[in-house]
Amino acid sequence: MKNEWLITFRSVTFAQRGERVLRNNRIACRMQRTPKHLTERGCGYCLRLPGVDVSAALELLRREKLLYEKVYAVKEDGSTQERMP
Numbered sequence: 001m002k003n004e005w006l007i008t009f010r011s012v013t014f015a016q017r018g019e020r021v022l023r024n025n026r027i028a029c030r031m032q033r034t035p036k037h038l039t040e041r042g043c044g045y046c047l048r049l050p051g052v053d054v055s056a057a058l059e060l061l062r063r064e065k066l067l068y069e070k071v072y073a074v075k076e077d078g079s080t081q082e083r084m085p
Contacts (some may be wrong), residue, residue: 003051003052004027005049005057005071005072005073005083006035006071006072007054007068007070007071008044008068008069008070009067009068009069010011010044010067010069012035015045015046016031017064018068019047021058021060021064021066022061023056023083024046025050025060027057028050029049029057030046030048030050031045032045032047038072044069048074071083
């Protein structure tokens with residue numbers, strides 16, 4: 001596994017807030033549209049975290065009360081696997 005993660009959010013606003021919190025704490029991330037196969041509503045936003053300890057990122061989001069939906073590990077072949085936060 002290449003240690004890359006996706007954290008999905010229910011709205012662009014929550015994703016933007018999450019991105020700000022993580023970057024302010026020196027955690028690399030990039031906001032993007034959630035891949036269609038990972039969202040039930042057809043659109044959504046997520047944060048992509050390359051080479052990051054996802055547990056530290058999730059703890060920051062929880063501490064700031066920023067609700068995320070799901071966490072996915074991105075495999076070498078680009079496929080994703082849902083992980084428990």
